[in-house]
Amino acid sequence: MGKLKHPIIVGVLTLISATGLYFLFDWMFTRPKAASAQAAPIEDLFQAHFIMMALLFALIMVIMLYAVVVFRRRPGDDSDGPHIHGNTGLEIAWTIIPTIVVIGFGVYGLVLFREVTAEQTDExxxxxxxxxxxxxxxxxxxxxxxxxxxxxxxxxxxxxxxxxxxxxxxxxxxxxxxxxxxxxxxxxxxxxxxxxxxxxxxxxxxxxxxxxxxxxxxxxxxxxxxxxxxxxxAFRYSDLTPEERGEQFYVELTCNGCHSLDGTVGAGPSWQGIYLREEVLNDGSVVIADDDYLRRSIINPNEQIVQGFNEGAMPQNFGERIATVEAEILANEGVEIDVIADLIAFMQTLDQ
The missing domain is CATH 2.60.40.420 (Cupredoxins -  blue copper proteins)
Incomplete structure (x- = not known):
């Protein structure tokens, strides 16, 4: 029993510490609610990692702290510690067991990956x-x-x-x-x-x-x-007014990703009150945001950069994207739509 005393104590302390650490990790790494079928197996993988992290951390820290406290040098003891030449069985164990655990997690991850990416019926x-x-x-x-x-x-x-x-x-x-x-x-x-x-x-x-x-x-x-x-x-563009189409294109062409409607500065100037507004450019010149300027700014955004904004911030392919949209509308509805004119009509409704 004397030889088993320390391993038993270390084992009990490790289990207690690992349990506490598991709940601590689960609390620390709070996840938003799971909202898909694929989330369940991924949550199981999270839990498996928390268990392994808690167990390994507890095992290392308990053994280290237990050895520091129990086997510390006593006052007045000037003798040498015992000479230990190694333990072959222990060295084999701490090589093989971690290897098996790592391979096991790799296989588990592969199985889970195939599960969450598997083709479903009626997709x-x-x-x-x-x-x-x-x-x-x-x-x-x-x-x-x-x-x-x-x-x-x-x-x-x-x-x-x-x-x-x-x-x-x-x-x-x-x-x-x-x-x-x-x-x-x-x-x-x-x-x-x-x-x-x-x-x-x-x-x-x-x-x-x-x-x-x-x-x-x-x-x-x-x-x-x-x-x-x-x-x-589902609607027809030809059934909308130019202003309504412009508002639709503002969203569809993702202009809303860079240009706000409420004055908030984003990657590009806000569209609030933009029509006929004086704009100071990076070269110090001043322009009026009229139809011609707005059209050129959409087609060639690097030609005249408003002060405070960076060259290249706006994608350079809006001319191609707009041409594609106009071609699709013509093919589907049989009418020609000027997307930029509609965007400008929408801008005119955005007063200060």
């Missing part, structure tokens, strides 16, 4: 486009575009994601899954939302000066509400 496709610094969403089956991501609850979703410029990363913390968007490639991500509610999409890859503002609303709704969303989102 609904949503196309996601990330660009500096905004998101847009297409529902190809319904021919609907939106600046917010609306998903029906308990419906398997396949997100087909594209980047128009640099690396971005799709991350809704409540869904627990994340996927980088790589220019030139379609990156898939599968989600089955399980909780009705409002969430926030963030870009988790530093992508430029407007990275922190690259956000989008995510709504998980009932199937009936989702069908109503599709009905409400």
């Amino acid at each position: 609904m496709v949503v196309e996601v486009v990330g660009r500096q610094w905004s998101w847009s969403f297409e529902y190809p089956d319904a021919e609907v575009s939106s600046a917010r991501l609306v998903l029906p609850v308990d419906q398997p979703i396949l997100l087909e994601m594209y980047s128009e410029d640099v690396l971005h990363s799709f991350w809704v913390p409540e869904f627990r899954v994340k996927q980088d968007l790589v220019p030139g490639s379609m990156m898939p991500l599968r989600i089955t939302p399980t909780e009705i509610g409002s969430y926030r999409l963030r870009c988790a890859e530093i992508c430029g000066t407007g990275h922190s503002d690259m956000l989008a609303d995510v709504e998980v709704v009932s199937r009936a509400d989702f069908e109503q969303f599709l009905i409400d989102s």
